[in-house]
Amino acid sequence: MSDYQAPLRDILFALDTFCDLDEIAALPGFEHADRDTVAALVEEAGRFMADVVAPTNRVGDEVGARLVDGEVVTPPGFADAYGRYVDAGWGGVPFDPEYGGGGFPWAVGLVLQEILTSANMAFSMCPLLTQGAIDMLSHHGSTEQKQTYLPKMITGEWTGTMNLTEPEAGSDVGALRTRAERAEDGSYRIVGTKIFISFGAHDMAENIVHLVLARTPDAPPGTKGISCFIVPERLVGDDGSLGERNDVRVASIEHKMGINGSPTCVLSFGDDGGAIGYLIGEENAGMAYMFTMMNNARLSVGLEGLALAERAWQPTLRFAHERLQGRAPGAPRGESSPIVEHPDVRRMLLTMKAYIDAMRALLYLNAASMDRAAHHPDPDVRERSQELVDLLIPLSKAWSTDLGSVVTSLAIQVHGGMGYVEETGVAQHYRDARITSIYEGTNGIQAMDLVGRKLPMRAGGVVADHLGRMREVLDRLDGELSDAGVQLAAAIDATEAATRSVLERGAADPSDALAAASPYLRILAVTTGGWLMARQALAARDAAAGARSDDERTSLEGKVAVARFFMEQLLPEVHGLVPAATAPAAGLYAVDPSVLAP
Structure with a gap:
């Protein structure tokens, strides 16, 4: 058991109020996503994440991911929970049915992502990065690349990563030095080092599909000279079978403030001559391709702020009702009151809840606008919806992640001294939340x-x-x-x-x-x-x-x-x-x- 339960009533209220599920379900391709179906799907997701994923959260923080003899070992329970997640098909719900996805609206996918991230943010990083890689390949991969990689990635049998950051190129991606040289067979040999690669290596899936930004020899300087390559951890045969290990190794994993269950890897490409990579689209178009998935990625990171705030809120509310201390105004003399009756504690609780409701409203509205921008039959509606998406994305990412730190900090404050010690668990949520305001562009x-x-x-x-x-x-x-x-x-x-x-x-x-x-x-x-x-x-x-x-x-x-x-x-x-x-x-x-x- 865990201390998290999906807030189904709040989620469905937000879907009805800010997404207009009936209108979304009327869009072409979403006819199966009526409210009753979505409600049943969300309820089952809540049960699964609470029972299967949420119990891994504490052990993930305490044990963390480890590098053993050059291989990454995830915390106890992660691999089993991920296997059950894949078997249940949760990762494919919002993706293209042509490649095995469920074809549900992005707004519904975002709801499932909220529940998963609240259950265990460190664990959720693996499906989140895979989602970004799927998005990139769906938009820019060749037909052959899509057929080779998307079915396994959508099921979750193979996971994905995004390899942008390098030791000398953080937010300034244009300064990256990883190089890619064309081979006679049309593939490329990738050589370089990437850092901060979430789930860059792990023991939960049989293959990892790395999407790597690199420069070809005659590329222009800056962001205009960046290309994007598929570099699978294990090479894939023409029949889809897995072959030998590619020239990619884990140099180290980071020791972090939070999300300890998520292995944040330093990856070395080409130590033995060059990792085999396959160009996505055209050379020097890598940054343009990355920007097509940027809105979804930034929305997903903003969602992490909401998810951790919700995870911290639930035990905090229970604690405030159970903890007896002091005498609240109007309480009988000689009796201790639950701290929820004290005005300042009530103010903190209302602040937490109000921010959670506001974040959920903003993020769900943004996701529903994405669905309208992509699927509405009226081009004017599509254009106006995309404009709203573009305007709200910086708010969704930045404000929500800032508030994630605010709300998880308030959770510690309500717990008092008990919140500052690790045994109560709320300190983990504060530590986990801090990275979110840095992810996907500070x-x-x-x-x-x-x-x-x-x-x-x-x-x-x-x-x-x-x-x-x-x-x-x-x-x-x-x-x-x-x-x-x-x-x-x-x-x-x-x-x-x-x-x-x-x-x-x-x-x-x-x-x-x-x-x-x-x-x-x-x-x-x-x-x-x-x-x-x-x-x-x-x-x-x-x-x-x-x-x-x-x-x-x-x-x-x-x-x-x-x-x-x-x-x-x-x-x-x-x-x-x-x-x-x-x-x-x-x-x-x-x-x-x-x-x-x-």
């Missing part, structure tokens, strides 16, 4: 992407449409939601002014936009969260009027209360960030770095 890079690429879309028209969309909900915020509506209106006004400032000053001096990037991203994300929580409040209020049971009504009324808390107490953060988002870059350079030395 959050500073997400902010730069927002102000440099996304705000200027359609000359500012895309963000203007988004602000207008948020204003549409204001007229409905009446009655007990009136004060929340006032706060949301003020936040939208502040966000609009900050947006105008960033666009105008950035056009004159890009340094000003870059200096404003991180606080501006937070402004737009928090305001978007407030808009989504307004939608949550309205949907829950309407549904509560027709609730079929007292339990359902109580749950929906709780949704309204949590949304109000977000809009009335968390949303005003926007106003404190405006000065930082509208200040010129000169303030960052007013002090010489040498003055900061001790």
Whole structure:
């Protein structure tokens, strides 16, 4: 047993409210994804992940992955759980039926990914990296490459990796040095070193399909000279059988702050003359190909923030009800109160829950917009949906991963001293969450992407449409939601002014936009969260009027209360960030770095 259970009621509410499952199921190819089918699928996933995957979380942290005689050994229980995961077919649910996938919407796949990641984030890294490799090959692989690799990767029998980072080329991918030389048979010989490769080697699958960025001898410098290659751990015969080991070895695995069950490998390619690789698409197009999968990858990393926040929330709420300490206001003298009755603990719990609901709303909306952008029959809807995806991706990744650290830290705080010791388990979630704001482009890079690429879309028209969309909900915020509506209106006004400032000053001096990037991203994300929580409040209020049971009504009324808390107490953060988002870059350079030395 574990302390995690999938929050099915919250998940289905978010799917209904922010994805509109009925509309998604009406899109071409998704007719089988009706609400009842999806609900049954999510329920079964929740049972499987709680029973099979979640119990491996603690041992994964305590034992970790190990390098033994040049081979990576995963923690006890990982290989068995992964085998059962493959047998159940969970990895293929959102992928192309032509290659054995289930053909479900990406929004449904994201839900399953949330449950898996909450169950064990370190374990989930293996399917997550495989998902990215599948996405890349689906878009850019040749017919032969797809037929060779996708069926086994979609089932999970073979796993995948993405090999970008090198010792001297972190976020600056254009500085990579791994080289690829063409052989007479049309394949390539890959030589170089890659670092930070999650599940770059392990004992859970019979083959690992590495996607490797490298340079051909006559490639131009920088990102324009990067190509992408398939480098299987074991070579694949014409009949699909596995052959000899490729020239790839594990040089070491990292000793990390968290996600200890996930082997983060240093991989050496070509120590014995060159690893055999196969070019994807055309030479020098590798970075362009990578960008086609970037939105999905960044959404998935943002989801890790939500998943760990949910995993930390559940035991924290139980602890707050069970832990007796002090006397709460109004409690009988001589009796200790559950700490949930203390105002400051109640504030922390509401903050955790409000952020979790807001993250889930944002991420699910983003995934559903991806489905519309890819499958809606109306080209105008596809275009507008893709614009919304592009705008929301930096928020989904950066804000959600920042909040993952905030919420898991609050979990420790609610536990008090017991949270700081490892025995209670909540410290692991905080340690695991910290990497997420670094993955897939640090959050500073997400902010730069927002102000440099996304705000200027359609000359500012895309963000203007988004602000207008948020204003549409204001007229409905009446009655007990009136004060929340006032706060949301003020936040939208502040966000609009900050947006105008960033666009105008950035056009004159890009340094000003870059200096404003991180606080501006937070402004737009928090305001978007407030808009989504307004939608949550309205949907829950309407549904509560027709609730079929007292339990359902109580749950929906709780949704309204949590949304109000977000809009009335968390949303005003926007106003404190405006000065930082509208200040010129000169303030960052007013002090010489040498003055900061001790």
